[in-house]
Amino acid sequence: MKTRQNLAELFARESVFSARSAVFALKARKEGKPEIARLFQALCESESVHARRYLRLLRGRIGSTRENLDEVARRVIPELKDSCRDFAAEAGVDGMKVAEEALSHSRQVAGGYVDLINHAQTDNVAAYHVCQVCGFVAENAAPLKCPVCGALQMKFKPID
């Protein structure tokens, strides 16, 4: 049964292609090419439709919400935090200050994910606001200043 493995590989590749297309769209917009930016956005959306379709086909990998929360809290987040910590240290050794800061921010942001998961199951969280600089997720209202990277309130995107 090679297909399960194939779908998992394509899911990962098309997710990455989709994310890269989003960045290429930003770049095209910055170069004053809005028509190409729109093209890359369309490709981004198309790839993301493919990725979602493959993931749905990988039924064994999409458990119940209960299982998904557990997997994210127990496996995904700890691995992410560890990698960000290790990579931030290596960036320091490499003398790449900007990368070190970005990775250190990501570690702090990922450190808050488990609280978010716990609160979502017990508290009444009305909305989330995501810092567009470092990814920090604020519950209910956007803070005046991002506690992780210091970005101003206007940099937060609401998810409701």
Add this chain to the structure above:
Amino acid sequence: MKTRQNLAELFARESVFSARSAVFALKARKEGKPEIARLFQALCESESVHARRYLRLLRGRIGSTRENLDEVARRVIPELKDSCRDFAAEAGVDGMKVAEEALSHSRQVAGGYVDLINHAQTDNVAAYHVCQVCGFVAENAAPLKCPVCGALQMKFKPID
């Protein structure tokens, strides 16, 4: 200089985590848990902020729009089409009809990407519409029926 490789790895991992979170959000919504769906959407957005930040740090990998279009047309799309074709054939052998159809649709959709790239540079494309079932990208207006998967017009999402 280990950091460049670390950023590339984290970019891929957070892109995949972001895409999976979007699917977990759909699943939570289907289970009647809108508050958990919102949490997964916030995580999806946060991870996608991280992924974009890493990609921007990988400066060498983000060329000009000219180079990005070339790379996508010459490398990414042909590789994607080949994989979809091979994997569709293997899904046929595995007797996984639904996966075979999905992969065959993706191959057809990817086959249209190069035309999209060419048209975006020469024609005046006012908008794109992306089929939410198979990812087919229509130029200007959404068709009455998706030429790849047969989905109705209401299944198209506008990108403008």
